[in-house]
Amino acid sequence: MPNNVNSETAWNYHEATKHSYTSVRTNPRFLDFGNQPLPFKIYPALEPSRMPTEVRQTGVAALSAIAGSVAAGPNTALDLDAVGQLLYLSAGITRQRKYPGGEIYFRAAACTGALYEVELYLVCGDLADLPAGVYHFAPAEFGLRRLRAGDYRSVLVEATGGEPAITHAPLALVCTCTYWRNAWKYQARTYRHFGWDNGTLLANLLAVATALGLPAEVVCGFVDATVNRLLDVDSQREVAFSLVALGHDSGLSARLDPPSRTTPRTISEISPLGLETVPLSRDEIDYPLMREMHAASSLESAEEVAAWRRHTPLDPGMADFPPPTGPVIQLSPLSDAEMPRDPIEQVILRRGSSRQFARTPISLTQLSTMLDRATRGIPADFLSPIGSQLNHLYLIVHAVEGLESGAYVFHRDLGVLECLKRGNFRDQAGYLGLEQQLPADAAVDIFFLADLRPIFDRLGNRGYRAVQLEAGVIGGKLYLSAYAQRLGATGLTFYDDDVSRFFSPHAEGKSAIFLIAVGESAKLRP
Numbered sequence: 143m144p145n146n147v148n149s150e151t152a153w154n155y156h157e158a159t160k161h162s163y164t165s166v167r168t169n170p171r172f173l174d175f176g177n178q179p180l181p182f183k184i185y186p187a188l189e190p191s192r193m194p195t196e197v198r199q200t201g202v203a204a205l206s207a208i209a210g211s212v213a214a215g216p217n218t219a220l221d222l223d224a225v226g227q228l229l230y231l232s233a234g235i236t237r238q239r240k241y242p243g244g245e246i247y248f249r250a251a252a253c254t255g256a257l258y259e260v261e262l263y264l265v266c267g268d269l270a271d272l273p274a275g276v277y278h279f280a281p282a283e284f285g286l287r288r289l290r291a292g293d294y295r296s297v298l299v300e301a302t303g304g305e306p307a308i309t310h311a312p313l314a315l316v317c318t319c320t321y322w323r324n325a326w327k328y329q330a331r332t333y334r335h336f337g338w339d340n341g342t343l344l345a346n347l348l349a350v351a352t353a354l355g356l357p358a359e360v361v362c363g364f365v366d367a368t369v370n371r372l373l374d375v376d377s378q379r380e381v382a383f384s385l386v387a388l389g390h391d392s393g394l395s396a397r398l399d400p401p402s403r404t405t406p407r408t409i410s411e412i413s414p415l416g417l418e419t420v421p422l423s424r425d426e427i428d429y430p431l432m433r434e435m436h437a438a439s440s441l442e443s444a445e446e447v448a449a450w451r452r453h454t455p456l457d458p459g460m461a462d463f464p465p466p467t468g469p470v471i472q473l474s475p476l477s478d479a480e481m482p483r484d485p486i487e488q489v490i491l492r493r494g495s496s497r498q499f500a501r502t503p504i505s506l507t508q509l510s511t512m513l514d515r516a517t518r519g520i521p522a523d524f525l526s527p528i529g530s531q532l533n534h535l536y537l538i539v540h541a542v543e544g545l546e547s548g549a550y551v552f553h554r555d556l557g558v559l560e561c562l563k564r565g566n567f568r569d570q571a572g573y574l575g576l577e578q579q580l581p582a583d584a585a586v587d588i589f590f591l592a593d594l595r596p597i598f599d600r601l602g603n604r605g606y607r608a609v610q611l612e613a614g615v616i617g618g619k620l621y622l623s624a625y626a627q628r629l630g631a632t633g634l635t636f637y638d639d640d641v642s643r644f645f646s647p648h649a650e651g652k653s654a655i656f657l658i659a660v661g662e663s664a665k666l667r668p
């Protein structure tokens with residue numbers, strides 16, 4: 143029986159990596175700054191070719207770009223400028239700040255601890271100004287290092303069991319995650335962060351693709367070993383986590399599969415590269431739980447991938463979610479005609495996690511617009527039909543005009559918030575958010591909870607990757623929809639079981655997956 147089916151490993155991992163009041167006191171973290179990992183993957187023997195640095199102004203409103211997607215239709219042209227735009231606005235360095243021990247290079251998307259464990263690789267055919275190949279994106283140089291010359295897309299077609307978007311994509315992006323770069327600080331909980339940090343990056347990427355008129359689809363079903371081999375990553379350290387198909391060429395599948403094919407398609411045909419990379423740290427600490435989680439959620443053959451994908455259809459009406467029984471408040475999101483029109487590229491460059499919230503209220507319209515725009519659906523192979531969602535959103539409202547302070551649950555299908563309990567919960571929110579001030583001072587804290595049982599029944603251990611990734615994408619969209627309305631936001635971590643308890647009995651049986659706080663950012667003194 144394939145590993146993925148028995149979801150005991152995902153349950154064990156989830157239980158073992160919960161934060162609680164006791165766990166953070168019995169397992170204090172000491173950060174060894176002398177052994178801090180490098181924030182970049184460096185191939186010393188390969189010179190990067192630089193990309194154009196100018197940000198193309200699409201002028202597409204951020205609130206449109208995050209809410210929509212482009213259907214696969216007529217062929218879409220992709221050139222190096224567009225590739226540069228996609229990479230810069232999802233994983234490029236957008237700010238840097240000196241601190242006594244060095245310098246932090248902040249990137250376009252939020253990332254736990256600013257540790258940036260997600261690497262991006264391109265697998266493409268010939269594009270305008272970019273010859274076919276497998277490339278690594280180097281954010282420090284804003285360049286591409288070519289790892290393999292030639293068209294290797296057929297390897298991804300095979301590895302995804304013929305996934306339609308990959309089969310027709312002029313370009314596929316592979317997102318990998320590097321354990322140690324994040325585990326240096328977050329230890330075994332890092333595997334959850336893979337989904338969160340890959341997800342926020344994908345929220346930017348999907349929005350920019352939409353603004354550029356490109357179809358994009360997130361693909362989580364692939365034969366892990368084949369994709370890792372194509373990139374030639376050391377899979378004890380770095381693993382492929384998600385793929386993104388970009389663009390659409392209707393004639394591609396026929397051209398990719400000529401009778402006398404010259405490019406390899408199976409793992410045994412892909413030669414190792416043996417490229418040297420600079421060690422991230424003096425030494426690395428291993429957290430085997432994460433590698434067990436990864437191995438148990440790996441798919442081993444194209445047939446297993448195709449079967450996995452067939453199991454993914456979910457109920458878009460969220461039949462497992464009871465209709466409201468408490469008081470409901472109708473949300474009032476802004477329409478396209480009314481919404482702020484700040485373009486996506488400006489909003490991404492403006493974003494940066496709030497470090498302090500002013501305790502001033504936001505409006506119900508702002509909150510409604512965020513919830514509406516961020517949850518209109520993600521094009522992904524594990525969210526079929528589009529609009530399906532694995533996570534449910536629960537809110538602690540502290541300061542939203544027209545909304546009593548209290549705990550709420552969001553009924554996406556009805557566009558309403560159901561009140562679960564009224565009261566001032568600032569202190570509890572601060573506690574639930576790992577005893578930090580940010581969730582206590584925010585206008586609203588949005589918790590993501592998921593019923594893992596049906597997700598694991600459908601998707602196996604890989605459902606754990608999917609639910610964390612989806613949370614990261616929706617979280618990233620909430621970040622952008624807050625900044626598009628000139629509000630602030632920050633992702634946060636949390637005390638798992640206390641969160642579920644706080645929202646129970648409604649959230650009985652659900653697991654805490656993600657947290658984002660939103661409000662007016664307080665101006666910090668320099």
Ligand SMILES: Cc1cc2nc3c(=O)[nH]c(=O)nc-3n(C[C@H](O)[C@H](O)[C@H](O)COP(=O)(O)O)c2cc1C
Binds near residue numbers: 254493
């Ligand atoms: C999922 C997630 C969880 C986070 N958790 C915390 C947190 O618990 N406390 C905190 O102060 N910041 C938290 N952050 C914010 C990160 O520290 C921040 O994204 C990172 O330093 C990069 O800075 P930037 O978002 O301003 O670009 C989190 C961010 C994400 C995406």
